[in-house]
Amino acid sequence: MELNHKSDFRKSCIKRLKFTSVTSKYYKDKIVIKKLENFINRSKAKNILLYIPLGIEVNVNPLINKLRKNKNVYVPYMEGDSFKIVKYRLPLQKKKFGIKEPNNSFLKPKKIDLAIVPVVGIDAIGKRIGYGKGMYDRFFDRISYKPTLVFTQLILCQSDKILSESYDIQADYIITN
Numbered sequence: 001m002e003l004n005h006k007s008d009f010r011k012s013c014i015k016r017l018k019f020t021s022v023t024s025k026y027y028k029d030k031i032v033i034k035k036l037e038n039f040i041n042r043s044k045a046k047n048i049l050l051y052i053p054l055g056i057e058v059n060v061n062p063l064i065n066k067l068r069k070n071k072n073v074y075v076p077y078m079e080g081d082s083f084k085i086v087k088y089r090l091p092l093q094k095k096k097f098g099i100k101e102p103n104n105s106f107l108k109p110k111k112i113d114l115a116i117v118p119v120v121g122i123d124a125i126g127k128r129i130g131y132g133k134g135m136y137d138r139f140f141d142r143i144s145y146k147p148t149l150v151f152t153q154l155i156l157c158q159s160d161k162i163l164s165e166s167y168d169i170q171a172d173y174i175i176t177n
């Protein structure tokens with residue numbers, strides 16, 4: 001199959017990620033989390049955007065629990081065609097697309113130093129292919145500053161072609177196993 005289109009490439013990446021066995025996912029998660037943790041410690045970031053993982057994404061839950069003690073950890077809270085960010089706190093509730101989120105918060109979030117973003121795939125120039133809703137693109141477009149952007153993935157699914165559009169977000173760093 002010629003994967004010249006974003007949607008075909010997205011489908012093939014999701015297929016590959018779903019095919020990863022549970023045991024190998026467990027070890028890959030551990031490796032990626034360790035790398036993320038080392039990166040975060042070196043960066044000295046204080047306000048960090050993470051995410052509450054879906055099955056095919058790197059399971060960052062243990063990392064969130066660790067970081068929560070001495071950092072401000074934020075996660076997406078979906079609103080309309082994008083999301084705002086809220087501090088990670090329990091309880092979580094299942095929302096659209098099976099994504100869990102904390103309850104709404106009206107506190108003004110701090111400026112994010114470091115954003116850790118899950119990807120479905122990455123094209124030849126390091127731009128993100130996600131689930132096709134453009135929510136992260138809009139989020140970063142609408143904030144008035146540019147945090148360090150780290151893409152994370154269990155198994156790197158990178159195309160050797162440029163599949164992205166101008167609005168797609170681009171990684172500063174890519175962390176995979």
Ligand SMILES: Nc1nc2c(c(=O)[nH]1)N(C=O)[C@@H](CNc1ccc(C(=O)N[C@@H](CCC(=O)O)C(=O)O)cc1)CN2
Nearest residue numbers: 051052053054055056076083097099118131133135136
């Ligand atoms: N963990 C996580 N949180 C996130 C995102 C994300 O990519 N990952 N988002 C980034 O924008 C936003 C939610 N956007 C999403 C849009 C569509 C689908 C989606 O189509 N999901 C598939 C199921 C995927 C699976 O099988 O695991 C579906 O519903 O068919 C998921 C998230 C905000 N929160």
Ligand SMILES: Nc1ncnc2c1ncn2[C@@H]1O[C@H](COP(=O)(O)OP(=O)(O)OP(=O)(O)O)[C@@H](O)[C@H]1O
Nearest residue numbers: 128129130131132133134135136137138141167168
């Ligand atoms: N900054 C933006 N302003 C308006 N529309 C946007 C913006 N960024 C993306 N879009 C729209 O969002 C739609 C989906 O974009 P795309 O296919 O890149 O999603 P994605 O990055 O894979 O998904 P997601 O971020 O939800 O995981 C596109 O139709 C695009 O026109």
